[in-house]
Amino acid sequence: MLIGSIETGGTKFVVAVGSGNGEVKQKLTIPTTTPEETMPLVHQFFRQFNLEAIGVGSFGPIDVNQQSPLYGYITSTPKLPWQNFNFVGALKEKHEVPIAWTTDVNAAGFAEYKLGNAKGTESCLYLTIGTGIGGSFIQNGEILNAYSHPEMGHLLVRRHLDDDFEGLCPNHNDCLEGMASGLAVEKRWGKKGFKLIDNEKVWEIEAFYIAQALINYTLTLRPERIVLGGGIMKQKQIFSLVRGQFKELLGNYIEVPNLEQYIQPVGLHNEAGIIGGLLLAERELMKSTVIY
């Protein structure tokens, strides 16, 4: 069985083919420019293979509501050439196979849940803290998508008392993403995160925002596992700080698993999105071939 997977990002698309169990056999990186330029390169890559399904993890916001006339569209993205682009429609025109359509964060979370550091759990919160911040929640094999997909990165947070950074979210200024994304760290301190490894204050403040968000997700969703990925979480020293501040903020109120187990780094690293696309495409194929 050959399956296609697409992970779309602000600067590049990754396209891959693989097997149903998430194994990547071949992949290619394509620059993200305009649909007119980028999509033909996607089609060209996929045309080499006899694919049975395609999975897409896209930057958002996207329409994931199957009842909506805009299902399959990228909607109000700041990446202007992609605004209101019918992504699933464009794929279906060239490839007559079942297509799984979700956000990049949902795809990566699904891969961590199935094959990464949440494997074996019944529910998982996945949070990626990079240029932006996004989250997904999977329970009993289902990705949480109600009225639309989560936008957990924009949680309203309390400020750290020593932090006078104004925040950089264009919609909310000092929401989680505005205060704790990779871009926020860079703007606050004047350097990228990986050049600030020895500055303890950077990571104490960063851990404060992340831990606070994890408390609120925990109280709302009660996941069995939290997996943290993205560029910021490559600073491994931050995990013990996040766990410490989480413990303090929780105030022993509810039972959570042992924090070393509960709050973990990603298992699949940069591959999670593309592997998630393969897994979701396989699931879509199974659904579409069920005999009722």
Place this chain on the structure above:
Amino acid sequence: MLIGSIETGGTKFVVAVGSGNGEVKQKLTIPTTTPEETMPLVHQFFRQFNLEAIGVGSFGPIDVNQQSPLYGYITSTPKLPWQNFNFVGALKEKHEVPIAWTTDVNAAGFAEYKLGNAKGTESCLYLTIGTGIGGSFIQNGEILNAYSHPEMGHLLVRRHLDDDFEGLCPNHNDCLEGMASGLAVEKRWGKKGFKLIDNEKVWEIEAFYIAQALINYTLTLRPERIVLGGGIMKQKQIFSLVRGQFKELLGNYIEVPNLEQYIQPVGLHNEAGIIGGLLLAERELMKSTVIY
């Protein structure tokens, strides 16, 4: 078909019998004292009927994890005589019928979803703001319970700039419940909420905390409908304030339904918990009689 329902509260139990479609036929109020005193009165009431199933919406925290050895227990409640009480076990000893076991908030949310002001939606957040604050989320007919049931009332919130109340949550001081529960309003202003109707500042501050929490639940869960109940929400003037502050805090970031539709009062009033118990018991009965 006759079904039993129990709603347990800090001062009283309500027990009822009804039909499977949520219609209450007879009910009784019993004081909440100790399991030794209260439970025999529950059994005595139910013994009059030929029940096919019983649903319980209990104060928490409770163990709802069916894999846990403590499933069916009330766990670390401050109501000392009920700590570590095997509620489902006590019921099963006297009534050999399927038992649905969840929190009071989950039961009430389920009733609002099925028959109340979220009827017809696919997903609903229910929040009760009374003596305490609690929330539940239902999607596609399933109540969100992952590692355990949500504890949404304890969300960490930003302070209102004009508010110097220290908060009264024993675990987190100034979390949502610590700042915005009925008890917090009473302690901050020296009077119960219903005696403060004409004080605009009371409701502006209250709406600020509620709207902020609704933003964070919305970003995390993306419900199609929010239903707000509990004593505080009987002050109908607060709904337009909550909607107004919600709109401002959201910053036009994500699409939500029209706010008049999106944020609504309860439809079932004080009956939601007991009706939810009936509906959940009926569902439990259906599950237990499925032929595989």
